[in-house]
Amino acid sequence: MADIVDxxxxxxxxxxxxxxxxxxxxxxxxKGKGPFTVFAPTDEAFAKLPAGTVDGLLKDIPQxxxxxxxxxxxxxxxxxxxxxxxxxxxxxxxEVKIDASxxxxxxxSTVTTPDVAADNGVIHIIDTVLMPA
Numbered sequence: 001m002a003d004i005v006d007x008x009x010x011x012x013x014x015x016x017x018x019x020x021x022x023x024x025x026x027x028x029x030x031k032g033k034g035p036f037t038v039f040a041p042t043d044e045a046f047a048k049l050p051a052g053t054v055d056g057l058l059k060d061i062p063q064x065x066x067x068x069x070x071x072x073x074x075x076x077x078x079x080x081x082x083x084x085x086x087x088x089x090x091x092x093x094x095e096v097k098i099d100a101s102x103x104x105x106x107x108x109s110t111v112t113t114p115d116v117a118a119d120n121g122v123i124h125i126i127d128t129v130l131m132p133a
Contacts, residue, residue, distance in 0.1 A: 004030045004038055004118045011116075013125075016046040016054060017068075023058055024065040034120030035076035037088075039096070039106050041129045049129055066092055070132040076121050079104065079114035094132055106130065 001007075005027050008014040017040055021027050030036060046054055057064040069092035077088065083100035090096055096106050104111040109128035116123040 001117060001119045003120045004034070004036060004123060006031075007116060007118045007123060008038075008040060013042045013044075014040055016043050017041060020054075020058070020064055020068055024061055024068055026065065026068055030072075030120075032120065035074075036091075036121035037073040037075060037077040038121065038123045039071045039073075039109070039111070039126045039130060040116075040123045041071070041109070041126050042112075045109070045127050045129050066132055067129070070094065070096070070130050078122060079111070079124065082111075082114070082124070090132075092132055096130060 002010065005018065005021065009018055021030060030038070057067065070090050072091040073088045074091060077085075082088075082098060082104055085098045087095040087097050099105040104114065106126060107130050109126040109130055111124045112127050113125035116125060
C-alpha cells in the first residue's frame with residue numbers, strides 16, 4: 001500500500017488537491033505516521049467552486065491551509081464508524097457535520113467512495129469542497 005498522498009496521486013482524480021497540499025507544505029504531514037482520515041474532494045469537486053476560487057486560494061496560503069486541514073480528521077475513521085457519528089473534529093479545529101441517514105454526507109458534501117485504504121489512514125472521496133465557517 002501507499003500513504004495518503006501517494007494514493008491520491010495514483011488515483012489521478014486529485015491533481016488540484018495534491019497541488020494545494022504541495023502549496024501549503026502539507027505533503028510531508030500527510031505522508032507522516034498518522035493515522036489520518038481525509039475527506040478528499042476530487043478535481044470535479046474543485047471545479048464546482050466559483051471561477052477563480054482555486055487560483056485565489058493558491059495565493060492565500062493561510063486560508064488554503066485552513067480549508068485543507070478542515071478535510072482531515074485525526075485517526076483512522078472507517079465508513080462503518082463514520083455512520084455512527086453526528087460530527088467529527090477536524091485538524092483545522094472546528095467540526096464537520098455528519099449525516100448517515102441517506103448515504104453519508106459530510107456537511108453539504110456526499111461521500112462517493114468510502115474506505116480507500118492507505119498505509120497511514122483512510123480516504124473518503126467526496127463530491128464537494130468543504131469550507132470552514
